[in-house]
Amino acid sequence: MTPQEASAEILRLCQMAPVIPVLTIDDAAHAAPLARALVAGGLSVLEVTLRTPAALDAIREMTRIPGAVIGAGTVITPEDATAARAAGARFAVSPGATDRLLDACENAALPLLPGAATASEMMRLAERGYGMQKFFPAEPSGGAPALKSIGAPLPQIRFCPTGGITAQNAPDYLELANVACVGGSWVAPGDAIAARDWGRIESLARSASALPGP
Numbered sequence: 001m002t003p004q005e006a007s008a009e010i011l012r013l014c015q016m017a018p019v020i021p022v023l024t025i026d027d028a029a030h031a032a033p034l035a036r037a038l039v040a041g042g043l044s045v046l047e048v049t050l051r052t053p054a055a056l057d058a059i060r061e062m063t064r065i066p067g068a069v070i071g072a073g074t075v076i077t078p079e080d081a082t083a084a085r086a087a088g089a090r091f092a093v094s095p096g097a098t099d100r101l102l103d104a105c106e107n108a109a110l111p112l113l114p115g116a117a118t119a120s121e122m123m124r125l126a127e128r129g130y131g132m133q134k135f136f137p138a139e140p141s142g143g144a145p146a147l148k149s150i151g152a153p154l155p156q157i158r159f160c161p162t163g164g165i166t167a168q169n170a171p172d173y174l175e176l177a178n179v180a181c182v183g184g185s186w187v188a189p190g191d192a193i194a195a196r197d198w199g200r201i202e203s204l205a206r207s208a209s210a211l212p213g214p
């Protein structure tokens, strides 16, 4: 898969809803009801971070939920990419990018949303063909004003900003011409998952899916 093909697929997924929930799952038994609640709330593209031992099992469980499109987040190494693909992940998200990781995702035909925080990182990724990038960590890196400034010299790059995004500041990003969608963990808070409060998560997802999209 070429970087251009990967970015086209990522853009397609980003356009399915204004928000991609970033999920950290400690117990694979939570995976199916969590995915059902998010899909019922209108968010079908879900990112499961590879930060817990349960993550790959959670991805496997979630790929069975009708309507859900499951990706892996915190994909750092080529081995992460291979494991995510084998578990059924349809896309991968990384906080940054290395040549080894880009090579691995391209070779595995796993569409990657690579992270970048500076103009040089963004230009390097764009030079390789990645027109869709994750602006990470969005809020500490200057937030929506920074991304708006970046859009002046680099209008051809589109972003999914992630990191510190909330229901309150998401609209500031979603109104930018260079934003396709945002990512964030606020729609599935750890305490709600631990309490199996799927109703609360469905309601947070419903509010997120109703945000005015780009």
Ligand SMILES: O=C(O)C(=O)C[C@H](O)[C@H](O)COP(=O)(O)O
Residues within 6 Å of the ligand: 022, 049, 073, 074, 075, 093, 094, 095, 136, 162, 163, 164, 165, 183, 184, 185, 186
């Ligand atoms: O590691 C990755 O690949 C990620 O996707 C990182 C996430 O974007 C952030 O961890 C989400 O940050 P919050 O919404 O502030 O909790």
